[in-house]
Amino acid sequence: MVKQGQEYRANMDRVVVELQAMVEQARKQKDVIRLNCVMDKMVQVKVNMNIADQALQKLQEAAARSDDGSSLHEYTRITIVNQKVQVLQNEGQTCVGAELNYIGATRVEVEAPDLPAGVTDPSLEPPPIERPPAASLYQ
Numbered sequence: 287m288v289k290q291g292q293e294y295r296a297n298m299d300r301v302v303v304e305l306q307a308m309v310e311q312a313r314k315q316k317d318v319i320r321l322n323c324v325m326d327k328m329v330q331v332k333v334n335m336n337i338a339d340q341a342l343q344k345l346q347e348a349a350a351r352s353d354d355g356s357s358l359h360e361y362t363r364i365t366i367v368n369q370k371v372q373v374l375q376n377e378g379q380t381c382v383g384a385e386l387n388y389i390g391a392t393r394v395e396v397e398a399p400d401l402p403a404g405v406t407d408p409s410l411e412p413p414p415i416e417r418p419p420a421a422s423l424y425q
Contacts, residue, residue, distance in 0.1 A: 287361040288349050291342050294368040298335050301375045305331060308378060323381035327374045334374070338367045 305328040312321035341363040348356035 291364045298371050320381050327378035331374050334367045
């Protein structure tokens with residue numbers, strides 16, 4: 287179990303290296319959206335690696351004192367963390383950035399009917415407002 291736990295931990299190191307390469311690539315491409323996505327995955331992987339480090343240390347201690355129950359528990363923790371890291375690795379690979387292409391300033395053209403100066407379209411004027419009846423006898 288200790289050997290397998292160490293292999294899982296080494297795999298997590300490889301995932302960090304892969305994510306770091308993706309971060310550098312996103313920085314070079316100035317893809318802020320992808321950079322934020324991959325950085326988020328990397329932070330989560332590092333948190334899980336801290337958990338794996340603690341579990342691996344406890345696993346080695348439990349194995350040294352031949353505590354099978356604790357060993358199995360810590361090995362299970364490392365296995366679960368390894369699976370989470372693999373999921374985060376896949377999510378990091380699927381981070382999609384946005385193409386930030388600048389086409390130009392937005393231009394809006396408005397067509398209005400030809401009306402004489404000072405004349406408005408009566409259909410656009412609001413209807414007259416009538417005062418509602420008093421709500422109370424006391425005014």
